[in-house]
C-alpha cells in the first residue's frame with residue numbers, strides 16, 4: 001500500500017542495479033518513488049528474467065576486502081549508507097573465497113520484494129520511450145548499457161551525436177607507479193606543447209626491430225574473445241583492435257599507433273627506436289596512464305602477458321584491461337554536473353553504467369548517490385557530495401570530471417568507463433605511510449599494501465563522517 005506524502009514523487013527509469021538502489025535510497029528518506037522498468041513488457045539482449053536488479057553475467061561482486069581493495073571499500077561504504085543492493089547480496093551470499101558472490105535468483109528476488117513492498121515505491125512495468133516529460137521535475141535515468149533504442153535516440157538527440165557511445169573500445173590502463181622510467185621517458189610527439197600541455201605529456205616505451213617483431217607475433221597468436229550475437233555491430237576503422245591491425249600487415253602498427261616519429265629516447269638519444277608504444281595520462285591525478293590506440297579483444301590473461309613484453313611495462317599493473325563490447329554510455333564529464341544532473345535540464349539525473357562507470361557494484365553505488373542527491377533536492381536542500389577521498393567520491397570524480405581531453409586527437413572522446421580502483425583516489429599526504437615496527441626494509445610490495453590500507457582506512461573514516469554529517 002503506497003503511503004501518502006507531502007512530497008511529489010521522484011521518477012526512476014530502469015530497475016537494474018542502479019535504479020533499484022536509487023529508488024530505495026529515495027524511499028527510505030520518506031519521499032515517494034515511481035520506478036519504471038520495461039522488462040515484463042520489453043526485454044533486452046542480455047537479461048533473462050523480469051526481476052529487478054538482475055545480474056546479467058557473473059554472479060560476483062568481486063573482492064569484499066575493505067582493508068586493501070578498492071571495490072571492497074566501495075562495498076563497505078555502501079553498507080554504511082544503508083544500501084539495499086549490499087543488504088540483499090549479503091543475505092544471498094554463496095562461498096567464493098575473498099569475493100562476495102551471490103545466488104543470482106535469490107538476490108534479485110530479495111531486491112524485487114523489498115522494492116515492491118516498500119510503502120513509498122510504485123513499480124510500473126513500461127518502456128519510457130523518450131526523455132522524461134518536464135512535469136517529472138525530479139527524475140533519474142538508470143537504463144544501463146542496454147538502454148532501449150528509443151530512449152537512447154532521445155538522449156542522443158538532446159546531448160549531441162558525439163555524446164553517446166554504443167561501444168566500449170577500451171585501451172588498457174596502467175598504474176603509473178608500475179612503469180619503469182629507467183626504460184621509458186616523457187615526451188610528446190615532436191615536443192608539441194598544445195594548449196594545457198608541456199611537451200612531455202606522454203610516456204614512451206621504445207622497441208627495437210626484434211622486440212617489435214616478437215610483439216607482433218605474440219599479438220597475432222594471442223587468444224581473443226568472440227563477439228556475442230547481441231553485440232553484432234562490426235567495429236569501425238577508427239577503433240580497430242590492436243591484434244586486428246597486427247593481422248593486416250607486419251608494418252601496420254609501426255605506421256599506426258606504434259609509430260616512432262618525432263620521439264627521441266631520452267636514455268639513448270643516438271639510437272632511433274624501431275617502434276614506440278605511447279601512454280597518455282588518464283586521470284587528473286596522473287596516477288593512471290592509458291595505452292594509446294591499444295583497444296583490444298584479447299583475453300585478459302593474454303593481454304597481461306603480451307603487454308608485459310613491452311620494454312618498460314615488464315612489471316605493469318593494470319587498473320583495467322582492454323575490451324570492445326556493446327555499451328551505451330554518455331560523455332558524463334561534459335554533460336553532467338557534480339551531482340549527476342544533466343546540464344541545462346535541472347532535476348534530470350543519470351545513474352549507473354550509462355554514466356560511464358563499469359560493474360554491478362559501481363553502477364549501484366552511483367545509483368545510491370543519485371538517489372540521495374535527488375531526495376535532498378526534493379527536500380529543498382543542496383545535495384551533499386561525498387569527500388573525494390572516499391570510494392564514492394573517487395568514482396564520482398572520475399565520472400564527472402577526472403578525465404583528460406587529448407589535444408592531439410581533437411574531437412576524440414577520451415572518457416572511458418572504468419571500475420573503481422585505487423588509481424582514482426587522491427594520493428595520501430606525505431608521511432602518512434610509515435614503516436611498521438620490526439620491518440627492516442619497507443618498499444616494493446609491503447609499501448604498496450601499506451599504501452592501499454591507508455587509502456582504504458582514510459576512505460572509510462571520511463565516508464562515515466560524511467554520512468553522519
Ligand SMILES: Cc1cc2nc3c(=O)[nH]c(=O)nc-3n(C[C@H](O)[C@H](O)[C@H](O)COP(=O)(O)OP(=O)(O)OC[C@H]3O[C@@H](n4cnc5c(N)ncnc54)[C@H](O)[C@@H]3O)c2cc1C
Nearest residue numbers: 014016017018038057058128143144148352353359360363
Ligand atoms: C552482457 C553484459 C555482461 C556484463 N557482465 C558483467 C559482469 O559479469 N560483472 C559486472 O560487474 N558487470 C557486468 N556487466 C555490466 C553490468 O551491466 C552493469 O555493471 C550493471 O548491470 C549496470 O547496472 P545499471 O543499473 O546501470 O544497468 P542494468 O542493470 O542493465 O539496468 C538497466 C535497466 O533499465 C531497463 N531499461 C532500459 N531501457 C529502458 C527504458 N527505456 N524504459 C524502462 N526501462 C528501461 C533495463 O531493462 C534494465 O532493467 C555486464 C553488462 C553486459 C551488457
